[in-house]
Amino acid sequence: MEIYIGSDHAGYKLKQAVKKHLEKRDVKIIDLGSFNGEESVDYPDIAREVVEKVLEYPGTFGIMICGTGQGSAMMANRHKGIRAALCTNEYLAEMARKHNHANMLCLGERNTEEDLALKIVDKFLDTPIDTDERHKRRVAKLDV
Numbered sequence: 001m002e003i004y005i006g007s008d009h010a011g012y013k014l015k016q017a018v019k020k021h022l023e024k025r026d027v028k029i030i031d032l033g034s035f036n037g038e039e040s041v042d043y044p045d046i047a048r049e050v051v052e053k054v055l056e057y058p059g060t061f062g063i064m065i066c067g068t069g070q071g072s073a074m075m076a077n078r079h080k081g082i083r084a085a086l087c088t089n090e091y092l093a094e095m096a097r098k099h100n101h102a103n104m105l106c107l108g109e110r111n112t113e114e115d116l117a118l119k120i121v122d123k124f125l126d127t128p129i130d131t132d133e134r135h136k137r138r139v140a141k142l143d144v
């Protein structure tokens with residue numbers, strides 16, 4: 001499993017925690033920035049980096065963390081082929097994978113405690129997509 005991860009300054013601390021958490025797994029994590037929690041950066045710039053990699057390498061995942069996760073999700077979902085889910089609980093992560101075939105997870109450092117965020121990441125990565133015809137049909141309609 002290959003995961004492209006990014007954050008702005010407001011998501012930097014949680015990104016570091018997510019990366020450390022993911023070290024326990026057999027995954028390749030590629031950090032696309034920000035590499036410094038001090039300097040203010042624009043979340044669309046980093047989200048674009050993550051989006052471009054996920055589109056370039058199908059089957060990989062993206063994780064993008066900003067203050068709320070909201071702007072990152074908005075930016076990511078403007079791209080055909082990206083299904084980014086802003087998740088604030090495990091149920092949303094599970095359903096985003098099962099029913100929406102999400103390939104990108106967005107988190108907010110300012111609205112999600114670290115422990116919960118790590119559980120959300122696990123749920124997202126551990127939940128396979130539901131390949132039932134109705135879900136495939138609906139997901140295909142997202143990209144028209």
Ligand code: RB5
Nearest residue numbers: 010066067068070071072
């Ligand atoms: C930065 O202050 C904040 O606006 C950003 O991290 C994010 O929450 C945007 O959606």
